[in-house]
Amino acid sequence: MDDHFPRYEQFDPIVPVWCVTPGEGRVIHRYWDTSPFSPSGRYLALTRLPAEDRLPEPGDVAEVVLVDLQAGGERVLMLLRIDGRQMRFVTARWDGADYRALHDGLIGSGHPSMHPDGRHILTDCNANDANFCHEDGSCPIRLVDVRTGEDLHLVRIGHAPEFIGPQAELRVDPHPAWDRGFTRIAFNACPDGTRRVYVADLAGPVGDAGTDARAGTAQR
Numbered sequence: 001m002d003d004h005f006p007r008y009e010q011f012d013p014i015v016p017v018w019c020v021t022p023g024e025g026r027v028i029h030r031y032w033d034t035s036p037f038s039p040s041g042r043y044l045a046l047t048r049l050p051a052e053d054r055l056p057e058p059g060d061v062a063e064v065v066l067v068d069l070q071a072g073g074e075r076v077l078m079l080l081r082i083d084g085r086q087m088r089f090v091t092a093r094w095d096g097a098d099y100r101a102l103h104d105g106l107i108g109s110g111h112p113s114m115h116p117d118g119r120h121i122l123t124d125c126n127a128n129d130a131n132f133c134h135e136d137g138s139c140p141i142r143l144v145d146v147r148t149g150e151d152l153h154l155v156r157i158g159h160a161p162e163f164i165g166p167q168a169e170l171r172v173d174p175h176p177a178w179d180r181g182f183t184r185i186a187f188n189a190c191p192d193g194t195r196r197v198y199v200a201d202l203a204g205p206v207g208d209a210g211t212d213a214r215a216g217t218a219q220r
Helices: 203-219
Strands: 043-048 063-068 075-080 088-093 120-123 138-145 151-158 184-189 196-201
Antiparallel strands (some): 075 088, 120 138
């Protein structure tokens, strides 16, 4: 659990308890028989009511709130051309407010996901992205550091199948994804004409930051 979430200590609970919606409020999770937790355990999907001082009315709109339990708060990671030109890694509130580039020198591309240290982003690149794709069709799996601006290309591999369909419906996107311990990743590729899945060990590149983040999550 991220340190941004305040502990609830009134009446001396016998287990650790955190408020994961300390900001705007008006938030509930819906039913006892459907879990609000994502399969990875990292996110909560919640509902924000339009009002708390009256009954619902026709036309009222509730909001869906996604809470990141590891990175903290109600912020999301996305790709945007916030200057109208270059794609950047951008963070924003779940409703799109308060958006900003995480690093002005890092080019955004692909399908990014944040390490729980809040510093490292894992991503691939979009097909035919001239910034990263090579003439032979191969592309990198990237680990970027939003603190230092380092852009580490972990592996370069092909991902173009022999048949992608008339509208690229059958293209292969690498979609790199962390394991629950944030030491390994899985990604798709197609270096020899058929789809394959690869696993890479990132314990070295994320180093002590990854170890500290995982230990902190386990201890809280």
